[in-house]
Amino acid sequence: MATDNVLWRIVRPVKKKLNFAMVLSVGSTLLTIANLIILSYLINALYTGDTTQILYLFGMMILCVVISYVLRLKSFDVSHYAAFDLEAILRKNISSHLAKLPLGFLTETGSGALTKILNEDVRLLHGFVADSTPLFVRTYAFPVVTLVALFWFDYRVALVCLAILIVGLGFLALAMKNKTEVTHQFNKAKEDINVAVIEYVQAMPVVRVFDGGEKSFVRYESALQRYLSIITLWFKENGLNAKLSMFILNPLPTFIILLVLGTYWFQEGSLSFVSFVASLLLGTGMIESILPYRSLTNVISRAAISSKRIEELLAVEPLASSGEQTSVSDTTISFESVSFTYPGREDKALDNISFTVKPGTFTAITGASGAGKSTVARLLPRFWDVNQGQIKLGDTDIRNLKPEVLLDTISFVFQDNFIFSDTIANNIRMGAEEASIEEVMEAAKAAQIHDFIMQLPDGYETLVKERGNNFSGGQKQRLAIARAILRNKPVLILDEVTSFSDTENELLLMCAFRNLMKDKTVIMIAHRLETIKNADQIIVMDKGRISEIGNHDQLAANNGIYHAMWQSYTQARNWHIKSDK
Numbered sequence: 152m153a154t155d156n157v158l159w160r161i162v163r164p165v166k167k168k169l170n171f172a173m174v175l176s177v178g179s180t181l182l183t184i185a186n187l188i189i190l191s192y193l194i195n196a197l198y199t200g201d202t203t204q205i206l207y208l209f210g211m212m213i214l215c216v217v218i219s220y221v222l223r224l225k226s227f228d229v230s231h232y233a234a235f236d237l238e239a240i241l242r243k244n245i246s247s248h249l250a251k252l253p254l255g256f257l258t259e260t261g262s263g264a265l266t267k268i269l270n271e272d273v274r275l276l277h278g279f280v281a282d283s284t285p286l287f288v289r290t291y292a293f294p295v296v297t298l299v300a301l302f303w304f305d306y307r308v309a310l311v312c313l314a315i316l317i318v319g320l321g322f323l324a325l326a327m328k329n330k331t332e333v334t335h336q337f338n339k340a341k342e343d344i345n346v347a348v349i350e351y352v353q354a355m356p357v358v359r360v361f362d363g364g365e366k367s368f369v370r371y372e373s374a375l376q377r378y379l380s381i382i383t384l385w386f387k388e389n390g391l392n393a394k395l396s397m398f399i400l401n402p403l404p405t406f407i408i409l410l411v412l413g414t415y416w417f418q419e420g421s422l423s424f425v426s427f428v429a430s431l432l433l434g435t436g437m438i439e440s441i442l443p444y445r446s447l448t449n450v451i452s453r454a455a456i457s458s459k460r461i462e463e464l465l466a467v468e469p470l471a472s473s474g475e476q477t478s479v480s481d482t483t484i485s486f487e488s489v490s491f492t493y494p495g496r497e498d499k500a501l502d503n504i505s506f507t508v509k510p511g512t513f514t515a516i517t518g519a520s521g522a523g524k525s526t527v528a529r530l531l532p533r534f535w536d537v538n539q540g541q542i543k544l545g546d547t548d549i550r551n552l553k554p555e556v557l558l559d560t561i562s563f564v565f566q567d568n569f570i571f572s573d574t575i576a577n578n579i580r581m582g583a584e585e586a587s588i589e590e591v592m593e594a595a596k597a598a599q600i601h602d603f604i605m606q607l608p609d610g611y612e613t614l615v616k617e618r619g620n621n622f623s624g625g626q627k628q629r630l631a632i633a634r635a636i637l638r639n640k641p642v643l644i645l646d647e648v649t650s651f652s653d654t655e656n657e658l659l660l661m662c663a664f665r666n667l668m669k670d671k672t673v674i675m676i677a678h679r680l681e682t683i684k685n686a687d688q689i690i691v692m693d694k695g696r697i698s699e700i701g702n703h704d705q706l707a708a709n710n711g712i713y714h715a716m717w718q719s720y721t722q723a724r725n726w727h728i729k730s731d732k
């Protein structure tokens with residue numbers, strides 16, 4: 152039951168309703184058992200021909216059936232209400248928690264995995280609470296109460312039933328031994344298949360060019376093989392026990408055993424007729440009541456896995472709550488002794504870095520891959536919060552600003568910009584929903600993407616396909632720039648935005664950038680020295696630290712990383728010029 156603790160923790164908010172549903176279910180179970188006992192007396196009365204008793208018992212039985220039925224319905228009613236309540240509570244808790252989580256966590260976990268928790272896991276718990284909880288208590292209460300009743304009728308019959316139960320459950324326990332490990336392996340194998348299928352289908356266009364799809368088909372096939380061998384192994388190891396338990400925990404064999412023994416004891420005179428009938432009815436009823444046990448344990452373990460995922464998500468540390476400050480003194484950006492380590496990593500992505508970007512100036516950040524450039528960009532919109540030091544906008548720590556103020560002051564253009572399935576106009580409007588179509592067009596013109604949009608059959612009303620698949624990388628960049636131009640915020644963060652461009656796109660992009668960056672405070676992360684040469688300040692990063700800082704002339708004159716980068720850049724350029732000649 153240890154793994155199920157998490158399950159009971161998750162359903163705690165609806166515990167009262169759930170307990171009530173279980174009490175009603177136990178009540179209905181008791182009446183069902185009472186009914187079987189009355190039926191035994193009724194058959195006895197029919198046997199002896201006692202008419203008054205027949206009528207009396209018949210009346211009692213009808214009453215019991217009706218009340219038991221009503222209790223059972225009511226129990227399911229209550230458990231369904233509890234399930235709806237739980238679903239609402241969980242959805243509310245999860246969504247309000249998600250709103251407080253670092254954006255970095257959300258983008259990393261991915262919308263697919265989060266939607267799965269919010270939808271599938273919550274729905275699974277709904278199903279468990281609604282349908283399984285009344286059944287759950289019934290499978291426990293029925294055998295216990297029946298055994299008590301059987302002991303009251305005849306201890307020998309009770310002992311026989313108890314023995315059948317113990318042997319059957321023993322085999323079941325053996326069949327379920329290693330279940331956790333096997334279930335884990337089974338789920339892992341199933342996941343591998345899913346991944347292989349997705350990879351096979353999604354990567355098809357690329358894969359077919361290189362290996363005709365054979366290699367990834369082999370991966371899919373071997374995932375399938377692993378899955379099959381786990382199932383075979385499980386059947387081989389536990390199949391016999393499972394079959395034996397299924398055979399023993401079955402009403403028919405129990406009925407036959409009780410019939411043979413009962414007949415013997417009855418003829419011998421040591422078992423009354425009513426006890427004989429009662430033992431047949433109660434004994435078989437008891438075994439029947441535990442038939443759903445196996446499927447219930449499956450439902451419970453799946454619900455426990457879902458609960459664990461929900462609990463883990465709810466345990467993710469939210470961002471420190473934002474302050475209430477609603478304005479900034481100016482757009483100076485300062486990193487003051489900032490250190491940051493990504494959750495789950497040992498090494499620092501940023502190690503004690505400090506720099507200041509003055510209002511209206513252009514700062515470029517460059518350096519080797521993995522040096523920490525993008526991390527600088529991600530900390531500004533609080534994708535994550537710093538571990539040490541502080542980041543200030545004007546003279547305020549960004550953690551003290553209302554989130555709206557931060558977003559209202561800064562625009563971001565990232566390498567992988569979020570393009571969603573809507574019209575081009577609405578994609579540009581994102582973050583400035585009230586903008587008129589004329590304003591949208593103005594922004595698109597400044598971003599050098601207007602002419603391209605006008606060539607499309609529906610112009611600005613053209614639908615962008617999922618993730619902007621019908622646009623080139625450079626076109627998506629320019630759409631994102633148009634979006635940033637329209638939002639017109641005083642601070643601009645650009646992360647590797649020129650990486651997609653070909654020569655033609657680059658000219659357009661540069662022109663778009665000039666329009667976008669006019670009079671703004673800009674931080675641009677870039678590799679292309681041509682792009683950053685004119686920056687007021689260039690920061691060269693290396694292994695999470697700032698190795699050089701200054702303008703182009705100062706850095707080119709130094710004997711550092713930038714100097715080396717500039718040398719190799721000019722050599723490459725000269726080589727190009729020579730080979731063009």
Ligand SMILES: Nc1ncnc2c1ncn2[C@@H]1O[C@H](COP(=O)(O)OP(=O)(O)OP(=O)(O)O)[C@@H](O)[C@H]1O
Pocket residue numbers: 259493494496499500518519520521522523524525526527
């Ligand atoms: N989401 C993340 N989770 C864990 N570690 C990360 C994450 N993103 C980056 N890192 C690590 O942090 C360090 C800095 O990465 P960052 O992306 O900031 O470098 P970068 O200079 O922008 O590199 P590139 O030029 O390749 O984009 C690297 O060691 C990287 O592995």
